[in-house]
Amino acid sequence: MTQVRVEMPEQDSYGEIMKGYLSLMRGLGIDLHARCDVRLTELDGSDWWADLEGQRRADGVWKGRINPQDPSVLLPEYFKNGESPLRRALSGKPDSVAMAKKVHFARNTWLHFSENAGAAQLEEVAGFVKQFASMNGLPIDALATRMVRRLQRIRTGQYQPFSDVIRKWQIDNEPIVVPDAEPESGDGAEPAELTPELLTATVPAVEALDPDVIEVEAPPIERRPAIGARWTGEIPTARFVPSAIGDLVDPSTGQGLRARVGSDEWARKRRLWLAPRPLGGVWHDERDDAIGGYVDNVPRLLGYLGDEPDDGLARGFLTPRYYEVSAGRIVDLDSGLALDDVVDAEVREAAQKSQKNVVDSTPEHSGLRLSTYGDLVAITDDGAIRVAVVEPAHWFPGHL
Structure with a gap:
């Protein structure tokens, strides 16, 4: 048996979130390959992976060094190829295939789009992993479920990091050292009596500098990041x-x-x-x-308040929907419906024209995400590119 450990985040900080994400995806890859290796070795023999790798290299799909435990290798192999041996080791049901696409597209979003992702974004990825693992009976289902619950508690302020609990216990239980005998005063006077007030007296706390934090000089007006990224600089006090x-x-x-x-x-x-x-x-x-x-x-x-800077990339926040370029159409992964099947008849021609422009510029099976500003982004293994700006009337009803 191989043990797989997933590091649970302790707080909503960049390091803790990335620790959780990277260990979760590593665990998924190990679990996924182990399941396929066991089942396909029984069916096709121990050379099944070597045969698959040779075929994919001959097809020009795989190049360079290939890690058999990398989910970015296994998931596309599973959902792009209906005849892949991985379809015999895992569920071939459409729901499982669609969830594998979501996990992979979410992975590409983290690599190529997200800036300082937080607990909410990791909770989404962990939820996808949980559902995919549950559909295929993968043991990492339990760890992904635990991570979702941990992140929900972090986001709502219900989780206290273990290190903070230990520190509070040490402060609350710090022993009070009382000398066995008081030295005699030079003038023969009795030493001051040790009263309860003296025992409970506290020394004013001195704020200690965090050794892991540095102060950097800030310009008078910060260079703003992309819309949707973390706010930089001081936060105004007034609220609207x-x-x-x-x-x-x-x-x-x-x-x-x-x-x-x-x-x-x-x-x-x-x-x-x-x-x-x-x-x-x-x-x-x-x-x-x-x-x-x-x-x-x-x-x-x-x-x-005024014009939004537009550098040709996506603005705003990604909506929770996932789409795919499939067979020359834009398909919603949740419903399985294509764009030109759901838009109103009076705008269908404009929607089909927009769809064709996207399909012509985007590889087959590419993941698509939509921002709150209407920017449609193709997120592939190579990066994130804005391929269209859509109007609500020309898109899936209710999605924008």
């Missing part, structure tokens, strides 16, 4: 919350943001800022008109 008349208003002053945007753009701006559901309202930086808010307890850049 939705009002009954559709504005975003500072309750302390009564001032709203709609008057500063204009009626033509306001509905779109408000929808974009509130789409990721910022907690407690949004804030406004007067220096460059940036709008921010807490999304899943992480401060994020939501947009701007």
Whole structure:
């Protein structure tokens, strides 16, 4: 038996989240290859992997060094090739194949798109791994389930890191050292009596510097990251919350943001800022008109009062839907429906034209993700590329 350990994150920090993600994907690869190796060795003999690798190299699909325990190798082999031997070792049901696509597309999203992913993003990946493992009877199902629960507790503030528990116990149980005998005073006076007040007296705490943190100089106005990335610099104290008349208003002053945007753009701006559901309202930086808010307890850049910078890449937050380029069409992985089958008849021609442009520029079986700004991104093994900007009416109903 081979033991597989998945490192559970202790808090919503970059290092802890990446530790959890990398060990989870490594564990999935080990578990996945072990299942295939055992079953296919029984069916095809011990040379099954060498035969498969030779065939894929001859086809030009695999190049360089191939790790048989890499999920980025095994998952595409499983869902792209209906005749793959992995289909005989794992479930061939459409739900399992679709979930394998989600796991792989989520992996590519982490590598090529995500900036400082947090607990919510890792929870999504762990949920996909859990479902795929459950469909195929993989033991990593239990570890993925545990990770989902841990991340839910971290996001809601219910989990306390073990190191913090130990530190608190040490502070609460620190022994009070009392000398056996007091030295006699030079003048023959009795030593001061050790009263309960002296025993319970505390020394003012001195804030210790974190040895793992450095301070770097910040410019007067920070260079903003892409919309959707973590907020940089100080966070304004004022908050603007939705009002009954559709504005975003500072309750302390009564001032709203709609008057500063204009009626033509306001509905779109408000929808974009509130789409990721910022907690407690949004804030406004007067220096460059940036709008921010807490999304899943992480401060994020939501947009701007004025024009949004467009560098040709995706803006905003990725929606939870996953799509695929399949047989010349854009297919929703959850429903299995194609784009041109669900749009209204009056916009079908425009939607089909947009679909054709995407298909012509994107390899078959590529994963597609949509941002809250309508940016459609093809996320492949080579990177993330914006392939279209879509309007809600030209997309799957209710998805944007």
